[in-house]
Amino acid sequence: MSALKMKSTDQVRYDAASLGEVMLRLDPGPVPMARARHADIYHGGGETNVGEGLAYCFGLRSVVLTALVDDGIGRSIENQMREAGVDTSQIVWFDTKGKGPHSTDQKGTLHNGISFTYVGKGLLPSVTEYYRAHTPIRELKPGDIDWDDLFGTQGVRMFNTGGIFTLLSPSTPEVALEAMKAAKKHGTVTAFDLNYRSKVEPSKDRARSINKQIVPYVDFLVGNQDDFHDALGYDVPETAVNATQAEWLAAYQGLLRQVAKDYPNLAYIGTQLRGPITADRINWGAVLYEVSTDTVFEAPIRENIDIIDRTGGGDSFASGVSAAFLDGLGPQDAVEWGAAHGILVQSLPGDTTMITKSDLKKEVARARSGGGVSALR
Numbered sequence: 001m002s003a004l005k006m007k008s009t010d011q012v013r014y015d016a017a018s019l020g021e022v023m024l025r026l027d028p029g030p031v032p033m034a035r036a037r038h039a040d041i042y043h044g045g046g047e048t049n050v051g052e053g054l055a056y057c058f059g060l061r062s063v064v065l066t067a068l069v070d071d072g073i074g075r076s077i078e079n080q081m082r083e084a085g086v087d088t089s090q091i092v093w094f095d096t097k098g099k100g101p102h103s104t105d106q107k108g109t110l111h112n113g114i115s116f117t118y119v120g121k122g123l124l125p126s127v128t129e130y131y132r133a134h135t136p137i138r139e140l141k142p143g144d145i146d147w148d149d150l151f152g153t154q155g156v157r158m159f160n161t162g163g164i165f166t167l168l169s170p171s172t173p174e175v176a177l178e179a180m181k182a183a184k185k186h187g188t189v190t191a192f193d194l195n196y197r198s199k200v201e202p203s204k205d206r207a208r209s210i211n212k213q214i215v216p217y218v219d220f221l222v223g224n225q226d227d228f229h230d231a232l233g234y235d236v237p238e239t240a241v242n243a244t245q246a247e248w249l250a251a252y253q254g255l256l257r258q259v260a261k262d263y264p265n266l267a268y269i270g271t272q273l274r275g276p277i278t279a280d281r282i283n284w285g286a287v288l289y290e291v292s293t294d295t296v297f298e299a300p301i302r303e304n305i306d307i308i309d310r311t312g313g314g315d316s317f318a319s320g321v322s323a324a325f326l327d328g329l330g331p332q333d334a335v336e337w338g339a340a341h342g343i344l345v346q347s348l349p350g351d352t353t354m355i356t357k358s359d360l361k362k363e364v365a366r367a368r369s370g371g372g373v374s375a376l377r
Helices: 046-056 074-081 147-155 172-185 206-217 225-230 244-260 313-326 331-346 358-368
Strands: 014-019 023-027 040-044 063-064 067-069 093-095 114-118 128-133 156-162 189-194 220-222 267-277 280-292 295-298 301-308
Touching: 014 046, 014 172, 014 313, 023 313, 040 046, 040 074, 046 063, 046 156, 046 189, 046 313, 067 074, 067 128, 093 295, 147 156, 147 172, 156 172, 156 313, 172 189, 172 206, 189 206, 189 225, 220 313, 225 244, 244 267, 244 280, 267 313, 267 331, 280 313, 280 331, 295 331, 301 331, 313 331, 331 358
Parallel strands: 014 063, 014 156, 023 114, 067 093, 156 189, 189 220, 220 267
Antiparallel strands: 023 040, 114 128, 267 280, 280 295, 280 301
16 A cells, blocks of 8 residues: 555545646757658647646646737647646646736747757757747746645646646745645645756756755655755765666665655655666666655666657656556556556657556556556457
């Protein structure tokens, strides 16, 4: 059983709520952006990828809290989320009439975020270029969202946000902290992905200062070994490049214990393990540390796996773990769901999940048995 105390489904309107930026993603496929002449249209954002996974793959009642300019790009993003089953009724829309607190003009003074992602191939790495300096979510301020209504009157079982959102502007960490405090006040389980991105905030000191204010309100913390250094300031133990998972864990478990000691509110700490071989071939694993029992739960290692798009793999790990907890499962199932969801999402294009719950359960069973992949005819 999970150490998390979830509200029952009949007490709430939503199983999960996710706070973060959503951008339109243009994907030129195998052609680097400088030579691209065509692109596929997707969408994505670290925190909201979690919520969309919960809706589409796991069939949960998931709502995304974000801000968008009310234009064709904003409505495309909304429609894509709605197609995946996400509740979009809580979006803060900025009109283009230039009047009121959530408004802009028609010349792009505020604009919806856009990212261009070349997924990489072989020895050419994945590259994402962002246009997010003047997005509407940067303008959100404390008080813009009625958290007491969301968490109290409507009710939410689990809330997540993350380190990308908190670094977007001076006010976004204040909004995240306001949300976290309200969630805890109303008995909602909280999750936070450290998810440090130097392209969003070059200053690690600023990231650390913000995260040290937020993590005391977190139940389930997600981050890889670099995140714990970059986003929280911990000295990460060095391991050999070719270290086995057992060797890595022997060094890493001490860090997990130290984080848990410093933040006694934490119930779980989750980490996805990505070992890149080339841009489109990786080793993949995951661990979940249960603080109350001082136990590390491991998912089977997947070695030499071909992928199409690495973007969103970590978010999908967090989504799978959260879904298992929301389904009332324990930490071993949770880490296996997270690892399976993460690798399967990387096997398809785009940031967000195209995986069904049936696909996930089959992959969990396959990984447990060590079997291969058969054609379905």
